[in-house]
Amino acid sequence: xxxxxxxxxxxxxxxxxxxKALDKVSFKINKGEVHALLxxxxxxxxxxxxxxxxxxxxxxxxxxxxxxxxxxxxxxEAIQFxxxxxxxxxxxxPELTVGQNITLNYEPKKKLLxxxxxxxxxxxxxxxxxxxxxxxxxxxxxxxIGEMQMISIAKALFHDAKVISLxxxxxxxxxxxxxxLFRIIRELKANGITIIYVSHRLEEIFKIADKAxxxxxxxxxxxxxxxxxxxxxxxxxxxxxxxxxxxxRNKPRRFSEEVVLEINNLTLEPHFKDISFKLRxxxxxxxxxxxxxxxxxxxRTIFGADHKDEGxxxxxxxxxxxxxxxxxxxxGIGLIxxxxxxxxxxxxxNNANNIGLACLENFKDLIFxxxxxxxxxxxxxxxxxxLKPKDPLYLTRELSGGNQQKVVLAKWLSxxxxxxxxxxxxxxxxxxxKQEIYKLLEDLVxxxxxxxxxxxxxxxxxxxxxxxxxxKEGRLTKILDYKxxxxxxxxxxxxxxxxxxxxxx
Amino acid sequence: xxxxxxxxxxxxxxxxxxxxAMVIIFTALNPIYISFxxxxxIIQQSAINGLIAIGITFAILTAGIDLSVGSTLAxxxxxxxxxxxxxxxxxxxxxxxxxxxxxxxxxxxxLITKLKIQPxxxxxxxxSVYRGIAYVITGGWPVLNMxxxxxxxxxxxxxxxxxxxxxxxxxxAIITHILLNHTxxxxxxxxxxxxxxxxRLSGVNVEKNKVLAYGLVGVxxxxxxxxxxxxxxxxxxxAGQGYELDAIAAAAIGGTSLAGGxxxxxxxxxxxxxxxxxKVGLIVTGVDTFWQFIATGSIIIIAVYLEHVQSQLYKx
Numbered sequence: 001x002x003x004x005x006x007x008x009x010x011x012x013x014x015x016x017x018x019x020k021a022l023d024k025v026s027f028k029i030n031k032g033e034v035h036a037l038l039x040x041x042x043x044x045x046x047x048x049x050x051x052x053x054x055x056x057x058x059x060x061x062x063x064x065x066x067x068x069x070x071x072x073x074x075x076x077e078a079i080q081f082x083x084x085x086x087x088x089x090x091x092x093x094p095e096l097t098v099g100q101n102i103t104l105n106y107e108p109k110k111k112l113l114x115x116x117x118x119x120x121x122x123x124x125x126x127x128x129x130x131x132x133x134x135x136x137x138x139x140x141x142x143x144x145i146g147e148m149q150m151i152s153i154a155k156a157l158f159h160d161a162k163v164i165s166l167x168x169x170x171x172x173x174x175x176x177x178x179x180x181l182f183r184i185i186r187e188l189k190a191n192g193i194t195i196i197y198v199s200h201r202l203e204e205i206f207k208i209a210d211k212a213x214x215x216x217x218x219x220x221x222x223x224x225x226x227x228x229x230x231x232x233x234x235x236x237x238x239x240x241x242x243x244x245x246x247x248x249r250n251k252p253r254r255f256s257e258e259v260v261l262e263i264n265n266l267t268l269e270p271h272f273k274d275i276s277f278k279l280r281x282x283x284x285x286x287x288x289x290x291x292x293x294x295x296x297x298x299x300r301t302i303f304g305a306d307h308k309d310e311g312x313x314x315x316x317x318x319x320x321x322x323x324x325x326x327x328x329x330x331x332g333i334g335l336i337x338x339x340x341x342x343x344x345x346x347x348x349x350n351n352a353n354n355i356g357l358a359c360l361e362n363f364k365d366l367i368f369x370x371x372x373x374x375x376x377x378x379x380x381x382x383x384x385x386x387l388k389p390k391d392p393l394y395l396t397r398e399l400s401g402g403n404q405q406k407v408v409l410a411k412w413l414s415x416x417x418x419x420x421x422x423x424x425x426x427x428x429x430x431x432x433x434k435q436e437i438y439k440l441l442e443d444l445v446x447x448x449x450x451x452x453x454x455x456x457x458x459x460x461x462x463x464x465x466x467x468x469x470x471x472k473e474g475r476l477t478k479i480l481d482y483k484x485x486x487x488x489x490x491x492x493x494x495x496x497x498x499x500x501x502x503x504x505x
Numbered sequence: 506x507x508x509x510x511x512x513x514x515x516x517x518x519x520x521x522x523x524x525x526a527m528v529i530i531f532t533a534l535n536p537i538y539i540s541f542x543x544x545x546x547i548i549q550q551s552a553i554n555g556l557i558a559i560g561i562t563f564a565i566l567t568a569g570i571d572l573s574v575g576s577t578l579a580x581x582x583x584x585x586x587x588x589x590x591x592x593x594x595x596x597x598x599x600x601x602x603x604x605x606x607x608x609x610x611x612x613x614x615x616l617i618t619k620l621k622i623q624p625x626x627x628x629x630x631x632x633s634v635y636r637g638i639a640y641v642i643t644g645g646w647p648v649l650n651m652x653x654x655x656x657x658x659x660x661x662x663x664x665x666x667x668x669x670x671x672x673x674x675x676x677x678a679i680i681t682h683i684l685l686n687h688t689x690x691x692x693x694x695x696x697x698x699x700x701x702x703x704x705r706l707s708g709v710n711v712e713k714n715k716v717l718a719y720g721l722v723g724v725x726x727x728x729x730x731x732x733x734x735x736x737x738x739x740x741x742x743x744a745g746q747g748y749e750l751d752a753i754a755a756a757a758i759g760g761t762s763l764a765g766g767x768x769x770x771x772x773x774x775x776x777x778x779x780x781x782x783x784k785v786g787l788i789v790t791g792v793d794t795f796w797q798f799i800a801t802g803s804i805i806i807i808a809v810y811l812e813h814v815q816s817q818l819y820k821x
Contacts, residue, residue, distance in 0.1 A: 305706055329708030343706050346699035348766040349692075357696060357707040360689045368687050411707060 006031040006194050007052070007163065012061035014047050014218075021047040023218040024061070029211070034185060034195040036209035036226070039238055040430035044218040045198050049165055052196075053085045054078035065163075076105075083163045084156030092140050092148055099123035099136035102155045126154045130184055146177030153184065164188065165196035170204060171428070174290045175491070182208050200428070201457070202231050214238050238431060248463045251442055253482070255283035255466055260450045261333075261419055263302065266311035271297040272474035275311070279419065279452060282445045286465030287454040288490045293471040295454045296338055299421045302452075303335040304328035315419070329358060334412035336405075338423040338454075344408035345396045352378035352392035354407050359414040381410035386436060402433025409440060420444060421452045426460060438464060458487045470494050519811065520759065520775040524782060531786035538789050545667065551781035552670035553729045555774060557748055558755035559681050560610075560725020562773045563718040565756055566685075568698040568765025569617060569624035571719060574726040574752060575745035576635030577609045581730035583639050586648030586740030595655040603727045609635060610723020614716030632749070639742035648740035660735035670732045674774075677728055681721070682770040694718055698765025754801070755780055758808040780804070 007029040014022040022044045029035045037045045050056045052063060054072025062069050065081070072078040075085075092101045099120045100107070108118040123136035132150050134143060140151065149169060156164045166185075170178045185195055185208055197209055205212055206226060214221040214237045221237050261279040266272070272294045279285050287295045300306045302313060304322040312319050315331045322328050328335065337343035345354045355378040363373055378392040385406040387399075396407050405425065412420060425441070426434045441464060445451060455461040461468055468480045470493035478493040531538040557574050564571040585602040589595065609631070616627040662668050685691035693714040696704045705711045729748075734740050753763075759776030761768025783804060787797045 303706075324710075325706050326708045326710055335706060337703075337706055342700070343702050346696040346703050346766070348699035349696055353692060353696070356692070357704065357709060360692060363689075368683075369689050369692060371687075415708075 004030045006066060008062075008064040009048070010062040010064065012048070012051060012059060012063060014044075014051060014056060014059040020218050022051075022059070025215065025218070025220045026061075027213050027220055027223050029194060029196065031194055032189055032192045033210040034189055034197055034208055036205045036212040037196060037198045037215065038205070038212055038234060039215035040432060043215040043238070043430075045215055046167070047218075048215070049085065049167065049196070049198070052078070052163075052165070053083060079159050079161075082159070082161050084159055084161040084165075086149060086152040086156065086164060086166045086169060092151060094139070094141035096140060097136065098127070098134060098138050098140060098143075098151055098154075101140055101151055102126065102136070102158050104155075106159070122158070123154065126157050129157065130154055131180075144177070145172045146174065146180070149173070149177075149181065150184070153188075161193065163194045163196065165198070167198045168200065168428070169197075170199065170201060174292060175495075176290075178204075200430070202234060205234070206231070235431060248438075249442060250439075251446055253466055255445065255450075256281045260316060261302075262312070262314040264312040264314070266298065266301060266313065267309045268297060268301050268306060269309055270474075272301075272471075275471075275476050277469055277476065277479060279450050281450055282448050283466045284441060284445055284451045284453055284464055286461040286468040287452060287471065288456075288458070288461045288468050289471035289494045290456075292473060293494065294474040295471050296423055297474075298471070299335065299423055299452060299454055300337075302328070303333050303421055305335065329415060329417065332417045333419045333421065334358070334415060334417040335421045336408050336412060336423065336425060338427065340401075340404050340408050345404060345411075347395075347397040349396060350393050351382065351387065351396050351399075351407055354396045355381055355392075355410045355414055358411050362415070377414060378410070381414050384413060385410050385440060400430070400433070402429040402437070405429055405433070405437065406440075409437070418449050419452070420449060421454075423454045424456060425453060426455075426457070458490060461490070462487065517760070517769070517772050517775060519815065520772065520779055520808075523808070524775065524779050527779070527782055527786060531782075531790060534790045538786060543785065543789065545671075547782050547785045548671050548674075548778065549668045550785060551777045552668075552674040553732055554748070554751045554755055554780065555674045555777035556677055556725045556729040556732065558725075558752040558759075558773045558777045559678055559770055560722040561749070561752045562756045562759075562761050562768055562770060563681070563685075563694060563721045564624065565753070565761050565763060566694050566698045566765060566768055567715055567718050568701065569715070569719070570628060570753070570763075571610070571613060571722045572625065572628040572749050573609070573613060573632040573635050574722060574729075575748040576632050576639065577606055577723055577726040578730040578733065578745035578748060579639035579742050580609060580635050580642070581606050581727045582734045582740040582744050583642045583648055583742050585731065586651065586734055587642065589651055589655050590648060595652070595658050598655065599659070599731055602731050603724055606723040606725075606727020606730070607720045608723065610720040610726070611716055613723070614719030617719065618712040618715050636742075636746075643740075643742050645742065647742070649738075651734060651738045651740070656735045656738060658735070659731050670736070673728060673732060677725065678770055678774045681725075684721070685770055690714055690717060695766055698767070700766075751780065754805045757805060760812055776808075 005028045009025050009027055012022055012025045013020070025044070025048065037048070039045050047056070051059055054075045054077050057073065064070070070081070072081070102123045103119050108115045108122065120136040127134070127136060130150055130153060132147065134147055140148060153164065169181060173181065189195060199205065209226045211223055212226050212234060213223040214234065216238060224234065258281040259278045260281050264276050266275040275298055287299070289295050297306065301308050304324045304327045307323050313322055315333070320331050322331060346357070352375045356374045360369065360374070363370060375392045382390050382392060387403055387406055396404055399407065425437055429437065441451060441453070453461070453464060462485045466482055468485065468490060469476060470478045470480065470490055472494055480489060528539065537543055561571055561574060581602045584605055585598050588598045588601060613628050613631055616622050616631070617624050660669060663672070685694065693704065693709050697711055697714060701711060733744060755776035756768065756773045757763065758779055759768065759772030759774070761773060780801065783800060784797060787800060
């Protein structure tokens with residue numbers, strides 16, 4: 001192995017009962033590069049990382065670091081060896097200080113007691129290196145998600161990491177936070193630290209990565225030089241077929257002028273104020289904005305998950321008082337929430353029950369629940385959404401992310417709502433399932449249903465929407481018509497919020 | 506549900522196996538254990554705890570708890586006792602008792618849903634409040650001399666053989682099993698315990714269903730109160746102290762997860778019988794009372810540990 005190479009995977013195979021998660025994967029990662037790991041959900045990225053970080057022990061093949069074959073017994077051994085992971089869902093303890101979190105389990109000690117002065121001094125040194133504007137003594141719970149991620153990176157540096165892997169690091173970041181993260185990554189790289197970068201956002205790969213390795217169905221496909229490849233080529237190798245990752249409408253847009261939902265001066269302090277817009281029949285109304293724009297709060301309030309302070313919600317011409325999700329449902333509004341695990345489906349229920357949750361009240365019998373009817377009902381929608389596997393008795397939590405999302409969608413399809421609110425419908429969903437979800441959205445509007453779609457992915461919101469509402473920090477800054485769509489314009493209204501420079505954009 | 510069902514059968518089958526093993530061991534030590542009368546005795550002994558435990562299972566399934574069951578039982582005992590001794594028709598008294606139990610449970614449910622007090626704390630409070638009310642009603646004295654007809658009605662024997670409480674327990678188990686598995690309410694109880702937020706966001710009236718679940722806990726405690734009152738013939742305001750712990754133990758042994766969303770009426774029913782079989786067995790074989798506590802506690806811990814092992818196996 002040359003000096004350049006730091007990590008080498010050699011015929012790594014990992015078998016779970018019934019599934020070959022990794023199948024003879026061999027490739028290498030060079031020192032000081034940003035190496036992207038790509039693949040659909042279930043391609044084996046997480047399994048590979050878990051092996052590298054000592055989470056899994058039983059596997060075939062070899063992992064070499066520098067020239068040594070490594071076999072970590074647990075993640076701690078990996079960390080002490082200089083291999084750290086920044087978790088997808090940031091795992092920090094909110095009630096402790098930044099310094100305590102960074103040094104957790106490795107606190108500097110003065111005899112038996114913790115040496116807090118030294119702890120904060122060391123932590124602050126690292127925070128300075130990362131240009132963080134918070135200090136070691138700050139409580140983690142007061143920080144933003146982007147800042148928490150910095151703490152995770154600081155933690156890796158505290159352990160003198162030579163390899164840091166980032167799993168979907170930008171999923172919850174604002175674009176300015178993402179920019180900061182990228183700057184930090186470049187600095188780490190300059191210091192000879194190797195970065196493994198997992199992301200579904202291809203735009204980012206081209207911004208930050210040097211190499212990109214594609215996995216598909218547990219197999220190594222190819223390592224690309226990012227400079228010499230294109231998005232389409234990467235996607236093609238990820239899915240093994242030609243698809244455009246870009247959301248786009250295949251059917252003609254034909255919404256009517258009929259207004260199904262009118263929102264006037266909707267206000268919920270301190271989250272958002274004076275939101276007014278109209279949703280037309282057969283329309284997909286996109287909601288764009290940065291994290292913190294409070295789009296989720298607006299749609300939750302329209303649905304009834306939160307209760308408005310002021311303003312009007314007018315459904316089909318009737319001014320209604322929506323106080324609970326039940327009111328939302330009864331007024332024909334459904335919400336497919338952002339976080340399907342905590343808000344979308346119930347983990348101990350099977351598909352039939354999860355799909356039936358919102359529509360059981362419509363069944364014939366008033367007291368007893370007809371299981372046959374419930375299962376037959378769920379089958380109809382399982383077909384519609386093309387669920388894999390098509391089993392109504394399968395536990396929803398055991399499905400892939402994309403299929404879980406489809407179950408949550410089916411739950412609302414099975415009701416008679418005609419206004420669907422999607423909050424980040426394709427978050428954490430692989431490319432193939434994305435396409436299917438886009439198609440389902442299109443089918444819905446073709447049937448005369450109306451959709452509000454909150455999305456942080458600009459290509460998605462541009463590709464799918466008929467109009468786009470742009471929000472900034474709890475205010476509606478602009479409603480763009482189809483002809484005006486552009487990434488620059490949306491970002492302008494999301495960041496600046498004003499009309500002044502409109503002509504120059 | 507197929508996979509889950511397999512697991513459930515497995516789980517309840519496990520309790521049955523433990524039960525049989527216990528019967529064999531105790532019978533080997535003292536053959537009286539297997540006698541018909543002793544077995545009837547075991548089931549009868551489990552009736553009071555079983556009724557409370559089946560009720561409390563509903564609270565636990567919603568990821569809650571009800572510590573006030575023992576005190577609810579005390580109120581029902583003294584109130585029904587008072588009515589009976591003042592000459593009220595036993596049938597009407599029984600209905601009043603069940604209604605009181607239901608309302609006390611509903612009150613717990615309202616504290617939990619409307620005032621958003623955590624179930625543990627809310628029912629810790631009402632545990633003391635309800636107990637106090639029971640004392641206030643009788644001035645601290647027991648209510649004596651229950652009429653014969655009431656005692657025969659609730660605690661007599663059918664054909665002079667099988668005690669009526671067994672029928673009450675089995676009847677309540679069947680009704681609650683149907684409620685849990687064949688009504689919307691039952692589905693919602695599971696889904697609230699599994700993920701309350703997702704259930705709420707599905708347009709389910711979570712508060713109403715939770716309140717009903719706690720009402721049902723109260724009904725279980727009231728039925729237990731009636732059985733106890735008929736058996737003893739006196740209504741003590743001190744009755745039912747510590748019963749909540751036995752009930753929780755039966756539910757836990759029966760595979761009910763204290764985290765909510767998982768468990769069954771059948772499991773709790775078997776859990777209650779297993780606890781009672783253990784207690785009777787320890788008495789029959791002449792084990793010291795102090796050791797009985799140790800044995801009971803150990804069984805709870807072992808059962809829940811095995812549950813954990815099983816679910817890990819199931820995952821793989």
